[in-house]
Amino acid sequence: MKNLNLKAARAAKDMSQDDLAKLCGVSRQTINAIEKGDYNPTIKLCRSICRALGKGLDELFWEDDEE
Amino acid sequence: MKNLNLKAARAAKDMSQDDLAKLCGVSRQTINAIEKGDYNPTIKLCRSICRALGKGLDELFWEDDEE
DNA sequence: ACAAAATGTAAAATATATTTGACATAATGT
DNA sequence: ACATTATGTCAAATATATTTTACATTTTGT
Numbered sequence: 001m002k003n004l005n006l007k008a009a010r011a012a013k014d015m016s017q018d019d020l021a022k023l024c025g026v027s028r029q030t031i032n033a034i035e036k037g038d039y040n041p042t043i044k045l046c047r048s049i050c051r052a053l054g055k056g057l058d059e060l061f062w063e064d065d066e067e
Numbered sequence: 068m069k070n071l072n073l074k075a076a077r078a079a080k081d082m083s084q085d086d087l088a089k090l091c092g093v094s095r096q097t098i099n100a101i102e103k104g105d106y107n108p109t110i111k112l113c114r115s116i117c118r119a120l121g122k123g124l125d126e127l128f129w130e131d132d133e134e
Numbered sequence: 135a136c137a138a139a140a141t142g143t144a145a146a147a148t149a150t151a152t153t154t155g156a157c158a159t160a161a162t163g164t
Numbered sequence: 165a166c167a168t169t170a171t172g173t174c175a176a177a178t179a180t181a182t183t184t185t186a187c188a189t190t191t192t193g194t
Contacts, residue, residue: 029172043113044133056124057128061114061124108182112181
């Protein structure tokens with residue numbers, strides 16, 4: 001499922017996917033894929049994204065519906 | 068660096084690395100490596116570990132000192 | 135002291151995250 | 165309408181997470 005929390009947090013900082021990608025040192029496609037969903041990034045990248053957006057892991061990457 | 072939060076949370080539930088590994092559907096070595104540190108698990112596995120131990124992502128997998 | 139369980143660690147194989155390059159479409163500003 | 169930026173998506177290549185097998189050491193219980 002899509003990661004709308006991430007999309008919203010990025011929008012709140014007026015950052016493009018490319019901006020965020022550069023801040024995190026990954027490719028734009030990776031950020032796009034994470035927002036799109038059905039992707040499984042590493043915790044290190046998640047932390048990097050959280051730092052760039054000033055959010056916590058639970059705020060951006062928690063999911064309840066995943067058995 | 069070692070993940071002592073994880074080690075402590077597991078100990079608090081009186082679980083062996085193998086117990087936790089089975090609950091998360093991964094190998095014992097993977098859990099061992101994560102506790103040992105210098106490992107970079109996927110967010111999906113982190114969530115699985117958090118559910119098994121009743122903790123949040125920020126409690127078990129946040130790191131301040133990672134530029 | 136002994137046995138059993140738990141942990142630490144390593145090398146080779148496999149699965150999968152991420153990159154690169156590329157192209158198409160949607161959105162935005164002038 | 166036009167140019168520019170942002171987004172969605174794909175296939176092939178590369179990097180790395182995870183498994184499997186295996187063995188050594190430590191810890192725990194009796």
